Amino acid sequence: MAHSILIMFHCNQHTGYAIGSLEEVFKRAAIEAGFDQHNILWSYRKVFSPEVNVFAINYVCPDDTKKLKKVLKEHKVSTILAFDLRHPSPIIRTARKMGTTRVVAYWGASMSSLYQGFKLILRRCQWILQAHAAPDFFIFESDAMRKTGTHGRGIPSRRTCVIPLGVDTNIFFPAVAERYAQKLFSIPINRKIIIYSGHMEERKGLRVLMDAMLELERRNRLEPVHLLICGNKEHQSKPYEDMLSNSEAKNHVTFAGYRTDVPQLMRSAYLGTIASTGWDSFTMSSVEMLSSGLPLIVSELQGLKETIENGVCGFYIAPGDYHALASLWLQYIDDIELRERHSKASRERAERLYSIDAQVTRIARTLTPKPVFPNEIFRDRELEEHQ
CATH class of the missing domain: 3.40.50.2000 (Glycogen Phosphorylase B;)
Structure with a gap:
């Protein structure tokens, strides 16, 4: 049986808005990273359209770890891509025990306040002491959001990257005199x-x-x-x-x-x-x-x-x-x-x-067993210059 990837959301199924776009991006990234479409699994806090590879798992609820264990075991999940996954997290401890080798956290919102001095030192100590319950890698959509991780939670910058949202320019395009x-x-x-x-x-x-x-x-x-x-x-x-x-x-x-x-x-x-x-x-x-x-x-x-x-x-x-x-x-x-x-x-x-194809490729690279960590791989030099 081929290994699977579990894509986890903390929200309900069919939330829409930007979540709907990210679902398609995550799916494409998983395929580009080498996962067969039949081995792409999904989880949400609540599920309204039950399917074979869709599960109701609330990953902020410790009681749902039993459900998670079952899914990870039955489907041989090697990789987890989780939206807004906090550190430390009980699901990461569970995933490690069940043989999952890679956990990537995708952050679409801020993590915490920015700290300095003693508070930041405490956060960094927390990271060191609870590293076993931390994702392997963090994706942020902007520099400001990345800073909430490195300066708000003490996450080492080498474990992070910035991947801006992408847009399908064939769907969103200008028109003359559209009424x-x-x-x-x-x-x-x-x-x-x-x-x-x-x-x-x-x-x-x-x-x-x-x-x-x-x-x-x-x-x-x-x-x-x-x-x-x-x-x-x-x-x-x-x-x-x-x-x-x-x-x-x-x-x-x-x-x-x-x-x-x-x-x-x-x-x-x-x-x-x-x-x-x-x-x-x-x-x-x-x-x-x-x-x-x-x-x-x-x-x-x-x-x-x-x-x-x-x-x-x-x-x-x-x-x-x-x-x-x-x-x-x-x-x-x-x-x-x-x-x-x-x-x-x-x-x-x-x-x-902001090409959606570039966004997909960058995310796919974070899902591989041995990604190259330097941030410039995930971010165009041109983007750096224009921010």
Whole structure:
């Protein structure tokens, strides 16, 4: 029986958003690393569509180690690739006992606060004392996220690499005069669409977007703008709709819900915005916007700001600064030449730095028994120079 790889997620099956994209990337990376497709196993906290190679394992729950043991034994799992796997972890101890030879942790969010001095020394001591319960290797999506591991948990830098998210440039691409969103949501064609796509958590800055729309109303500049919000489920949009309830701005905002047609919607947009106010990593939606040829305005936060080159394919704003955001929206609307120049630069940056094929290959290399550790293998020199 051939050896297998177990790809583990701490979330529920069918979570969607960026997890859906990563599932396909992880699958391709496993195949490129030499695993047969039939020997690629999956685990989630909860499973809604039971399949032969899909298991319900909550890897933060010690009680689920029995389930894990059974899977590892029956399928001869040699490698584990786990999303957001913390250190130390009981599943690593279990995996070692069951003969698993390689555990790779993929981190899509921050690990902990950054420490200095005595606290950092303690974290490094913890690493040494509990190394047997640590992953063999850590993948981070940005330099900021990597620093949370090396400076927040004392992880040796030689055990880490940065692999930015990749985008399929054949699916997300610019289009001339695309009117898909305008027709679908009955948005007047004279309005320029500003798009946000992603989670609706408070830290994602939806309130900042609403405040910027209200600011445009105060400036009497609402008419040329329409804000399209994608990603809300159930009643998640209500707090933000309430912010606009007594304003004209409510007629210039569309909450589109969770979408499967995001590429078409982005091709209909004029520019993109991610105005996060709390920690934000290197987001999938940001590289999708760049690949779609959208100038991108982002908060100057951690990994998020690594997405763009400020002043070349977009602009930074201070977190929460809706006045600056409103002004930048108008700047792009009033200066078509600027918008076109940044649009071209966005697409070029996505093609040059954020190829999904490169992402797959880099992850595949971390899954091999004896990967080469120097960080430059996993990261383009050009990417280093442009961050």
